[in-house]
Amino acid sequence: MKRLLPAFLIAAFLLVGGLASPAGAHPMSTSAVLLDIGDDRVEGEVQLPLDRLAVAVDRELTRDSVLGADRAFLETYTAGHISAVGDDDRPWPVTLGAGSVRTIDGTPHLVYPLRIRPPDGRVTTFDLRYDVIVEELLTHRIIATVRYDFDRGILKTDDAETLGIFDYTTKSLEVPAGQGSWLRGFATTAGLGVEHIGEGADHLLFLLMLLIPAPLVATRGRWRTAPSARRAVGRVVHVVTAFAVGHSLTLALAAAGVIDLPSRPVETLIAVSIAVSAVHAIRPLVAHGEVFIASGFGLVHGLAFASLIGDLGLDRGSLVTTLLGFNLGIELTQLLVVALMMPSLLVLSRTRVYPAFRTGVAVVGLVFSVSWMLERATLTSYDPFESVQTWLVGHPLIVAATVAALAVVARRTVPRAPSDRHEVLSAR
Known part of the structure; x- marks a missing residue:
């Protein structure tokens, strides 16, 4: 019996190992x-x-x-x-x-x-x-x-x-x-709208390209300082409202299934919208052009927002509540961007620094948009500026603080920009 015990233990070990091995390999x-x-x-x-x-x-x-x-x-x-x-x-x-x-x-x-x-x-x-x-x-x-x-x-x-x-x-x-409650779902949907805009470099850049010339007026094919801060603020309100109306319209139509376009052409058109708004920021394409650009290309951005609703499956619930919540999140984020950037832009626009600042930022926006266009049209395989865009989007307060610091320094050290009030008023 003692001689059989070791053999029995070995056989039992092999049997257990043989049974356990397949289970371990194929859970x-x-x-x-x-x-x-x-x-x-x-x-x-x-x-x-x-x-x-x-x-x-x-x-x-x-x-x-x-x-x-x-x-x-x-x-x-x-x-x-x-x-x-x-x-x-x-x-x-x-x-x-x-x-x-x-x-x-x-x-x-x-x-x-x-x-x-x-x-x-x-x-x-x-x-x-x-x-x-x-x-x-x-x-x-x-x-x-x-x-x-x-x-x-x-x-x-x-x-x-x-x-x-x-x-x-x-x-x-x-x-x-x-x-x-519906309020909890509404708040969560609004949070998704905030998150989408807050992380969307292309949407933020488009909004920034529209805001840069907003404190100015176009006269004789050139940008000039607005005759008053009140008028500059009014132009900002017009731009933001035009963009909101444009994207809200197509967001509702696309989410309801009335409009259905492939995502790649839509994303490519968004890059085109940034390029057009950047060119307009460098030199006015038409008087009040930023308002027309905001409303026209806002329609395209609304299609992208609707695509996100479909991708997340948000259209499984109450469509009206979902649209209202998501759109509210988008608008709140846009207003936050305006609140962070416009005071500094308004101050800068009254100094001689602004033409160089405006042109420089617009050129950067143009370069980014062209890179996005090439990638989204599958003409290139990657975006070489992606890391820079990710950093900028991830540090909005640093960007806003930098522009604010520039505005303070320019206000104190640089002469005010000339404003031909009569010429500007005659162009209204």
């Missing part, structure tokens, strides 16, 4: 349930790894068979293991859409669109009961995630909330729906 795939919670329904999808599904139903499954010979059987099997019950113990109808095969984390999955509708048409907290695969494969795990819930401020992938994990001991999870 078990997990399923996923993704939920998008709306006011009157819950949508989402179910992701089932084919290798685990095949074990659970005791069938050999392939990409072709799950959409062919085994399609009806798998739809019936999956639907039979998913149910929902409201907090009043009433069952909620659950339906599955047409399945498709998708590779997720390197593993083929059978994916079903999911829809859950409460009988009274109002989504509240409910219990989701789920044991697909795990009712046969006890080691399996299913991760349940809420990826969209407007009222709780869950609007994009980064905000997704994990509800919990279904396994052989946990086959029901509470889904907290109908909580929060």
Whole structure:
């Protein structure tokens, strides 16, 4: 017996090692349930790894068979293991859409669109009961995630909330729906608008190119100092308002599906808008041109904003509330840019430094815009100025403080710019 003990231990070690090795090399795939919670329904999808599904139903499954010979059987099997019950113990109808095969984390999955509708048409907290695969494969795990819930401020992938994990001991999870408020979702959507403009170098540069000539007036094809600060402020208001009206119009139309343009031409046109506004800042293309540029190219920028709403999936909720919140965030950010930059620009515009400053900034904007145009039109493979643009966008206070310091120094040390009041007034 003592002679057999070492051999027995070695055999046991090899057996355990042999069983453990494949599991370590090929960790078990997990399923996923993704939920998008709306006011009157819950949508989402179910992701089932084919290798685990095949074990659970005791069938050999392939990409072709799950959409062919085994399609009806798998739809019936999956639907039979998913149910929902409201907090009043009433069952909620659950339906599955047409399945498709998708590779997720390197593993083929059978994916079903999911829809859950409460009988009274109002989504509240409910219990989701789920044991697909795990009712046969006890080691399996299913991760349940809420990826969209407007009222709780869950609007994009980064905000997704994990509800919990279904396994052989946990086959029901509470889904907290109908909580929060529209105000929370509205505030979160506005925050996304602020974030988008705050991180969008092209939108910020376009706004800056419009603001640079705003304190001036165009007379006889040249920029001259405005006859009064009041008139300069009025021109700034006109520019910001024109841009807001332009992008708000196409944002609403595109988000509603009335307008649908490919993103690449839109992004290229945004670069063109910066180039045009930069040229106008160097030498006026037409009197009050910045207002026309702001409104005209504002239409193009609105298409880009609408594309972002679609990319983030924000159009799954209340479209009106989403548009209002997102647009409010955009406008607040623009007003913040105006508040940071315009006092300094107004002071600088009354000094002899401003022509050089205006031209220099406009040339930089023109160079950036041309680089964006070439890249977005696929004529070049990268933007050589990307690191500089990223730094500038990431340090707005430093940029604003630098311009403010220049304005203070110029105001104290440089003579005021000449202003032919009669010539300017006659050109109005």
